[in-house]
Amino acid sequence: MKKKLNSEDQKHLVRFLRDLIGIPSLPRQEKNVIDRIGEEMSKIGFDDVYVDSVGNIIGKIGDGNKKLLFESHVDTVGIGDIARWDYHPFIGKVEDGFIYGRGASDDKQGIASMVYGMKHLMQSDLELDGTIYVVGVVQEEDCNGGAMEHVCNHIHPDGIILGEATNLGINRGQRGRTEMMVTVKGKSAHAANPHQGINAVYHASKIISKIESLNDSFPVQDFLGKATVAVTRMIADPDSTNTIPDICQFTVDRRLVLGETEEKCLGELTKILQDEGVEGNVEILEYVALSYTGFKIQLKEFFSAWELPINHDLVKVASSGLEESFGKKPRIGKWSFSTDGVITMGKLGIPTIGFAPGDEQDAHSLNDKVNINDLYKAAVGYAHIAKSYYNKND
Numbered sequence: 117m118k119k120k121l122n123s124e125d126q127k128h129l130v131r132f133l134r135d136l137i138g139i140p141s142l143p144r145q146e147k148n149v150i151d152r153i154g155e156e157m158s159k160i161g162f163d164d165v166y167v168d169s170v171g172n173i174i175g176k177i178g179d180g181n182k183k184l185l186f187e188s189h190v191d192t193v194g195i196g197d198i199a200r201w202d203y204h205p206f207i208g209k210v211e212d213g214f215i216y217g218r219g220a221s222d223d224k225q226g227i228a229s230m231v232y233g234m235k236h237l238m239q240s241d242l243e244l245d246g247t248i249y250v251v252g253v254v255q256e257e258d259c260n261g262g263a264m265e266h267v268c269n270h271i272h273p274d275g276i277i278l279g280e281a282t283n284l285g286i287n288r289g290q291r292g293r294t295e296m297m298v299t300v301k302g303k304s305a306h307a308a309n310p311h312q313g314i315n316a317v318y319h320a321s322k323i324i325s326k327i328e329s330l331n332d333s334f335p336v337q338d339f340l341g342k343a344t345v346a347v348t349r350m351i352a353d354p355d356s357t358n359t360i361p362d363i364c365q366f367t368v369d370r371r372l373v374l375g376e377t378e379e380k381c382l383g384e385l386t387k388i389l390q391d392e393g394v395e396g397n398v399e400i401l402e403y404v405a406l407s408y409t410g411f412k413i414q415l416k417e418f419f420s421a422w423e424l425p426i427n428h429d430l431v432k433v434a435s436s437g438l439e440e441s442f443g444k445k446p447r448i449g450k451w452s453f454s455t456d457g458v459i460t461m462g463k464l465g466i467p468t469i470g471f472a473p474g475d476e477q478d479a480h481s482l483n484d485k486v487n488i489n490d491l492y493k494a495a496v497g498y499a500h501i502a503k504s505y506y507n508k509n510d
């Protein structure tokens with residue numbers, strides 16, 4: 117198989133990614149970008165291209181029993197104040213060897229290079245003893261894995277390559293996360309007579325300082341690092357400037373290492389309420405939303421940490437494929453942000469790794485961009501991973 121993408125495909129890949137960046141695709145509004153990806157897959161010659169009931173786009177090559185699935189999400193976060201962007205977020209500006217725009221590093225670069233990687237693979241005339249899927253999923257930014265779980269339950273892949281930014285290295289794990297809501301109760305009164313009430317905000321502030329200090333006692337693991345906790349958002353009720361609030365609610369973002377469970381996370385916070393003698397409760401938030409096709413995605417916001425062992429076959433196979441492609445061994449690491457891997461590997465136990473162009477630091481930033489050369493290299497890298505996975509020679 118050739119080590120470089122041919123110049124025609126390079127041009128088409130850049131055009132394709134710029135088109136994808138030009139189609140805004142907030143979670144639950146992905147229809148247009150999904151259609152554009154489907155059009156490119158069909159043009160390139162995937163054996164089958166279809167949109168599932170959730171609205172994910174699926175391109176299929178081959179028909180064997182062993183199934184390797186390449187996945188990137190197609191939704192993006194918002195742009196904030198457009199005036200703060202150096203380059204328009206929906207133009208896909210090409211400058212100094214980079215493409216700029218929302219989704220350039222998270223995660224449209226992933227799906228674009230996967231699609232062209234499979235074109236490169238098809239041009240090599242290798243016979244694959246298996247099936248390859250390239251999947252663009254929806255609503256990842258809203259709910260990691262919500263849409264991807266549906267894909268896995270229908271396709272049952274044997275291995276998954278996530279197209280989230282890894283700077284062309286292999287990532288084999290990440291911390292998990294959960295979102296919790298703490299409700300602290302008090303007694304309302306007129307703010308002119310605070311002694312007649314119990315101020316739920318004062319109670320909450322005691323709890324919050326104890327939550328902050330939990331960070332000192334959390335486990336640290338060799339590969340994934342440290343578990344963390346942060347209070348992120350707070351509201352008081354009644355929503356009035358001259359009433360002592362009897363309810364204060366705040367959300368807690370908890371990042372998890374291996375082995376941390378729902379019970380452990382809930383228990384830590386419940387214990388603080390009890391120790392402080394504060395009335396209230398703790399719950400894990402739930403995500404419920406309809407996809408753009410009207411499919412209801414519902415799941416608890418608890419996503420386990422995951423780590424695929426460094427000597428796992430999928431890591432080895434991908435590493436040797438990329439070594440053949442790049443002429444050197446790829447770096448093997450982890451993400452600090454969260455991906456669909458929390459469901460694919462964290463919940464379903466399907467061997468999962470990540471490989472993609474783009475820098476994690478640029479994701480969600482006003483400087484969202486991807487290096488064009490890396491885009492080409494990633495496409496060829498995906499083809500070599502597939503080749504290595506199916507163990508066929510040129």
Ligand SMILES: [Zn+2]
Nearest residue numbers: 189222223280
């Ligand atoms: Zn992402």
